[in-house]
Amino acid sequence: MLTRLSGLGPARSARPGPDGLAPVDRVRPLLQHLADAAADAEGRARRPVPVLGAHAVGDQLAVLARDLLATDPPPGALADLADRLVALRRAL
Known part of the structure; x- marks a missing residue:
């Protein structure tokens, strides 16, 4: 998934498709699901994931997935x- 996102590039990731949704959307x-699952597993309060630019979505996905895996889901x-x-x- 990370390879696919990086292959799209920021411009294409932010460009809406025929249905009006861009890949980042x-x-x-x-991303929010991963953050919520990790917070639940650690007994922390859920918080909204910051909306970063299209160039950072792959990195956010990688970090949040690692965070969830580190919690003993x-x-x-x-x-x-x-x-x-x-x-x-x-x-995508």
């Missing part, structure tokens, strides 16, 4: 993450 819900969280990544890949 498709990634941001997953609850059962099913990794399968859910894999399903969401597959759906995102197909949508």
Whole structure:
């Protein structure tokens, strides 16, 4: 997924498609899901993920995924993450 996002480049990542959604708009819900899952696993309060430029979305995805993996996620969280990544890949 990170390779695909970096391959799109910032301009294309921010350009809306025929349905009006840009690739970065498709990634941001997953970013928030990852942050929420990690916060829940650590017993922390959920916080909104900062909206960064299109050039940083891949880095945000990598950092938030690592954060979730470092929490000893609850059962099913990794399968859910894999399903969401597959759906995102197909949508891009």
